Amino acid sequence: MALPPCMHRLGISQPDSMPEVSLKWQMLAENDQLWKLKCKESKIVDIPVQTTLTHSASAQALWKRIFQTNLTLRKNWERGRCRVLExxxxxxxxxxxxxxxxxxxxxxHTRGIWAIRFYGRNSLVSSSYDGSIKIWNIKSGACLKTLYxxxxxxxxxxxxxxxxxxxxxxxxxxxxxxxxxxxxxxxxxxxxxxxxxxxxxxxxxxxxxxxxxxxxxxxxxxxxxxxxxxxxxxxxxxxxxxxxxxxxxxxxxxxxxxxxxxxxxxxxxxxxxxxxxxxxxxxxxxxxxxxxxxxxxxxxxxxxxxxxxxxxxxxxxxxxxxxxxxxxxxxxxxxxxxxxxxxxxxxxxxxxxxxxxxxx
Structure with missing residues (x-):
């Protein structure tokens, strides 16, 4: 079985015959630089694919975990697989x-609200059928300013x-x-x-x-x-x-x-x-x-x-x-x-x- 191109770029040669082949393939499978190249070849950073990991991810398995997570996420988008929060x-x-x-x-607001946008960490801006734009403090619920x-x-x-x-x-x-x-x-x-x-x-x-x-x-x-x-x-x-x-x-x-x-x-x-x-x-x-x-x-x-x-x-x-x-x-x-x-x-x-x- 031929090695993928990314292995050759890392200078990795074809594993020897058994019984060492399984051990060598296992070592290759855990090579994080190999997974980094695989991520680049697969272009997994394209939206809508996740590009970051949580801090709990093992540093030695960083790119492997990125590849696996992104592959799953990409398939979910392609197949419409999702969890729906209502x-x-x-x-x-x-x-x-x-x-x-x-x-x-x-x-x-005295009439229906048609659009909202967050502003910083604690503010919200809203616009309404009543002709006004309001800026709110999210934590207190207070209207900070009304723009006419x-x-x-x-x-x-x-x-x-x-x-x-x-x-x-x-x-x-x-x-x-x-x-x-x-x-x-x-x-x-x-x-x-x-x-x-x-x-x-x-x-x-x-x-x-x-x-x-x-x-x-x-x-x-x-x-x-x-x-x-x-x-x-x-x-x-x-x-x-x-x-x-x-x-x-x-x-x-x-x-x-x-x-x-x-x-x-x-x-x-x-x-x-x-x-x-x-x-x-x-x-x-x-x-x-x-x-x-x-x-x-x-x-x-x-x-x-x-x-x-x-x-x-x-x-x-x-x-x-x-x-x-x-x-x-x-x-x-x-x-x-x-x-x-x-x-x-x-x-x-x-x-x-x-x-x-x-x-x-």
Whole structure:
């Protein structure tokens, strides 16, 4: 049996014949540098694969444990194997994501809450149909500050550092310094409600999506709109997300991937049966257009997609109503629905203790 290439690169020769062969193969199997090369060959650091270990992991078996953990996690994502934590309640409550226990209730908005974002370790920002944005202390439950400027419901917010971007029914988006509780810019140009907003990782571009069927890119420093992308559909742009030079947007049941620099359409993704309300983009290799999109909407399904192949990897079923908010990282997807439930789909589990969701 031939040795794999990574063994040759370490200068490891073919084991001798029995009876020493079993001992030598065992020694090879425990060689941590060999597992490190195996991890590199397998590209296990690609999202959504875990790349870290707990402190209890043995230093001598570090890369072997990483390989095994990531292999299991990758298979779980591919097969839709996960443990589902269900949290029931209203959107102005804070829950422990590990146990599902209620931690805090925040009361102060007079109408429905449409978006929330964490701010540091102990603060939360929320926006509401009542036209206000509130900053909360999570531990005490107190409202620290209420921001007024929009003349209609605030449908969407996004935060990067101390900068907050909000989008409203009043056809504008606004940039705020939430540390100083100060309005910095009003972004005017849309001819209908702004339903979706985002900020790029370099904090230089503000992104808005509107019922006027356009996506606009704004200079965060001076507020100039330097690009307009017309989505080309007959319905509103309901969600936008920018990551590593690409934009994902949704309009009706269609997801579109755009090149942020040129405004060119890269690919479309079809599979939802009703309007998509939210999505998140995560590029892992922008040069080769490789990454993932998670989306959800009025059909109650949470889907995640292979960007390069243009295919839906899995459909997660469990919500009984519209899913209007999602977030995902390497290990889990969190989704919130009109059915008053938050579900956390945790893929970092052993295969013997998981739920298997139907594919597509």
């Amino acid at each position: 949290v029931s309640g209203h959107s102005n409550r804070i829950w422990n994501s590990s146990t599902g226990m209620l931690l805090q209730t925040l009361k102060g 400027s929009h003349n209609g419901p605030v449908w969407a917010i996004e935060r990067k550092g101390d900068l907050l971007l909000s989008g409203s029914q009043d056809k504008t988006a606004k940039l705020w310094d939430i540390r100083r509780h100060r309005l910095l810019l009003t972004l005017s140009g849309h001819t209908a409600a702004v339903f979706a907003v985002d900020i790029d990782d370099s904090i230089s571009i503000a992104l808005t999506g509107s019922a006027d069927r356009s996506i606009r890119l704004w200079n965060i420093i001076n507020g100039d709109c330097h690009r307009i992308i017309w989505a080309g559909h007959a319905s509103s742009v309901m969600a936008v997300n920018i990551n590593m030079g690409f934009i994902a947007s949704s309009s009706d049941t269609i997801i579109t991937l755009w090149n942020a620099k040129t405004g060119d359409k890269v690919r479309q993704y079809l599979g939802h049966s009703r309007r998509i309300e939210c999505l998140q983009l995560r590029m892992t290799d922008p040069d080769n257009v490789i990454g993932y999109i998670v989306s959800a909407g009025r059909d109650g399904f949470v889907k995640y997609w292979d960007i390069k192949e243009g295919t839906c990897i899995q459909t997660l079923r469990g919500h009984m109503d519209v899913v209007n908010s999602i977030h995902f990282d390497e290990l889990r997807i969190a989704s919130a629905s009109y059915d008053h439930e938050i579900k956390i789909w945790d893929f970092n589990v052993d295969t013997d203790s998981v739920n298997v969701t139907p594919k597509r």
